[in-house]
Amino acid sequence: MKVLAAMSGGVDSAVAAARAVEAGHDVTGIHLALSRNPASYRSGARGCCTIEDSNDARRAADVVGIPFYVWDLSDRFHADVVEDFMDEYAAGRTPNPCLRCNEKIKFAAVLDRALGLGFDAVATGHYARLETGADGLVELHRAADHAKDQSYVLGVLTQQQLRHSLFPLGGTPKPEVRREAEARGLRVADKPDSHDICFVADGDNAGWLREKLGDRAPNHGGDVVDDATGEVLGTHEGTYAFTIGQRRGLRLGRPAPDGRPRFVLDIEPVSGTVRVGPREGLTVDRLTADRPRWCGTVPSHLEGTVQLRAHGAEHRATVRVLGADGGPGGERVEIDLLDPAQGIAPGQAAVVYDGSRVVGSATITATARVRTGS
Template identity: 60%
Template sequence: MRVLAAMSGGVDSAVAAARAVAAGHEVVGVHLALSADPATLRTGSRGCCSREDAGDARRVADLLGIPFYVWDFAERFRADVIDDFVESYSRGETPNPCLRCNERIKFEALLDRGMALGFDAVATGHYARLSVEETESGESRPVLRRAVDPGKDQSYVLGVLTPRQLAHSMFPLGDSHKSEVRAEAESSGLPVATKPDSHDICFIPSGDTRAFLGARIGVRPGAVVDADSGDELGRHDGVYGFTIGQRKGLGLPGPAPDGRPRYVTSIDADSGTVTVGGAEHLLSRAMTASSPYWLVDETIREAACHVQIRAHGQATPGYVRRVGDGADARLEISLDEPVRGVAAGQAAVLYRPEPGGDRVLGSGTITASVPAATAP
């Protein structure tokens, strides 16, 4: 196959490209220039898409003996990931930019361009497993599963991909542990073998998300109110400075009168109200999600599942119902046990409970949650 290897400049994508070459594919390496300022350098494990990263990716490609190109996707990344991130926070949501990048850049923009140029698949350094099954009608359907290494599993951030996108994807690292990948890179002489992994949000290398958002959204003052009494406890400069479950940085003088810590329990961007309360207010037993993706038989309208709402969170047993079709389609999800900190904007990725609980069933973007105290 003709394979386009997405090379970020890190060890994972380097080994993924090397394995694609070793498997006999015709491989071309491509680095995505996602920063409007390519001179920006990473600081340790913060940031990415820098000139340093592009250089590292090129050195790996030279060592592997494959062609290498840099494609400028900075404008698309700004519009589809950065602007979406800012707008989502301004609505009081908690988005996952890595998930959005996978959905709209690596497996939409990149894949579309690659297929237009005659490539069969895109290979990345994500930790997930991908296989194919035959349906009753004789068609092939991709199967997305968790990686062998539970600590590096990235099936959650890939759960928003469509069957078509998955059918043209390759994840060569899914059957390996991270320690094995680094050892392979070192034994192969790859120059990025000991390079640290990127952490946090790649386009906020400072790590100060509140300052990043504040510079783009501006001051939008509102009230911080108590969940039980409704009393105003303080003021804030914008709901973008808060996320559901947040405990620190609330701008309040201390804990509740009874000594219990306060957490952000809800955010109303329209009124600018941030509500704080005890830990019990963070528990949810049900949620709805829009823009559903379905990776199994389309005739299945409801099923038992395991629900994961964070990239590295635990999956909770529950039940999902698909309601409506097209633009009005949504998921109604109930949980066997309450989950803490469900927030609008997060992705709910669903896994089949048997066998193994590692197969992705589908996903949706959370729009609302039902407090545990009021859930049926």
């Protein structure tokens, strides 16, 4: 096959490209230039879109012995990922930009262009496995190395995208990948993994949002109030500085009467009100979600598990897929958690699993506490 290897500049994508070559594919390496100003993105081996990363990817392609190109997708990335990130926080939600990047950039814009250029598949260094099911559909499964499993952020991929994807590292533990990189002479063998959000240069999300959003309504200042009593405990400069479950940085000045820590329980971006309360106020066992994306056949009812954040725990759950009006259809997903969760915010992705297989994902719109005795 003709394979396009997406090379971020890290060890995983470099070894994935090398394995694709070793498997007999005709491989071309590409690096995605995602920043209009690379110096403003994370550097020091902590990002995936800097000039430093581009140079690391080029050197790795030279060692592997494949052609290498840089594709400028910075405008598309800014519109589909960065602007989406700002809009979601402005609406009081907590987005996952890496998941959105996979959906809109790596497996949409890149794959579409690759197919248009005559490539058969795109290979990446993600830790996930692909299998062909008894029904002939390509299934997305968790990686063998569960500590590095990235199937959560790939839960947005459709069957068409999975059919044109390769994940060469899915069956390999991360330490073995690093040893293989060293044996292949790849200088990125010891390069640290990327962390946090690549386009927030210093890791200060709240500061970045304050600078970018400014006085954009409804992110004006407001009150921090006690969820139980309604008492105003303090003020803030913008709801974008908060997320559900947050404990630090509340700047309340005085402890709760019982001495227990307070957590952010709710964010009301229109009024600017941030509600805080005890940890137990974070517990939820019912989720409503929209914008579902299914990896294969659309389910109507499923007893399985859901994962609610990257590298988070699995929760046993009952999943129902409904129409917008509550009847048959596929626009709305309702999830009952048999294992309650804490600190779940609208905007997060709920990724549905059947065993190790990813069924699909949806974006959480609301949470609720139903079984108060559980």
